[in-house]
Amino acid sequence: AQSVTQLGSHVSVSEGALVLLRCNYSSSVPPYLFWYVQYPNQGLQLLLKYTTGATLVKGINGFEAEFKKSETSFHLTKPSAHMSDAAEYFCAVSSSGAGSYQLTFGKGTKPSVIP
Amino acid sequence: DTGVSQNPRHKITKRGQNVTFRCDPISEHNRLYWYRQTLGQGPEFLTYFQNEAQLEKSRLLSDRFSAERPKGSFSTLEIQRTEQGDSAMYLCATRTSGDTGELFFGEGSRLTVL
Numbered sequence: 001a002q003s004v005t006q007l008g009s010h011v012s013v014s015e016g017a018l019v020l021l022r023c024n025y026s027s028s029v030p031p032y033l034f035w036y037v038q039y040p041n042q043g044l045q046l047l048l049k050y051t052t053g054a055t056l057v058k059g060i061n062g063f064e065a066e067f068k069k070s071e072t073s074f075h076l077t078k079p080s081a082h083m084s085d086a087a088e089y090f091c092a093v094s095s096s097g098a099g100s101y102q103l104t105f106g107k108g109t110k111p112s113v114i115p
Numbered sequence: 116d117t118g119v120s121q122n123p124r125h126k127i128t129k130r131g132q133n134v135t136f137r138c139d140p141i142s143e144h145n146r147l148y149w150y151r152q153t154l155g156q157g158p159e160f161l162t163y164f165q166n167e168a169q170l171e172k173s174r175l176l177s178d179r180f181s182a183e184r185p186k187g188s189f190s191t192l193e194i195q196r197t198e199q200g201d202s203a204m205y206l207c208a209t210r211t212s213g214d215t216g217e218l219f220f221g222e223g224s225r226l227t228v229l
Binding site for chain 2: 004009034036041042043044045046049090092102103104105106107108
């Protein structure tokens with residue numbers, strides 16, 4: 001079984017400040033981890049992913065995330081928030097190995113960027 | 116544009132009616148997933164196809180729900196005798212047969228049951 005916990009459904013961040021969105025996962029096998037972004041009334045777009053190798057992964061729009069196995073975490077960061085970052089962000093886990101590789105999503109975090 | 120096409124984008128129906136959603140995948144993607152997303156929640160897995168074979172179904176997929184993928188191309192998700200609790204966004208996602216697990220999502224079909 002696998003699960004994802006995203007702490008804080010809403011966070012406030014000042015424009016230009018660090019964006020930090022937290023994600024903790026549970027997986028019985030080595031996980032694949034993903035961050036997706038969703039704009040209103042749209043589908044999900046992949047920001048970045050971790051499968052194997054380097055634990056710090058860089059994605060689109062200046063976002064990056066670090067896989068920390070000891071902490072079972074995959075927090076998403078961006079050095080400087082921009083108004084266009086206001087969207088909903090979902091962390092997801094998929095179990096590696098044989099199977100459907102279905103993703104299990106967290107409930108999402110929506111940052112409010114304050115000018 | 117992810118290349119996964121879903122229609123209709125919006126559907127309003129009365130309780131008890133049947134509705135059908137269609138998903139056209141990216142052409143080389145042989146794996147297709149349906150997810151349901153309710154307000155304030157992340158997407159929840161419904162079912163999965165590898166080519167035309169439906170290989171997994173979630174317990175969320177009651178007997179009023181059925182999905183097909185004839186010939187391994189487009190897929191349909193039908194909900195019979197809709198209930199107000201079925202109101203949600205229905206998302207289709209597809210990917211290739213590689214094992215990275217990355218999914219490409221369509222823009223979703225929003226269902227409102229009155």
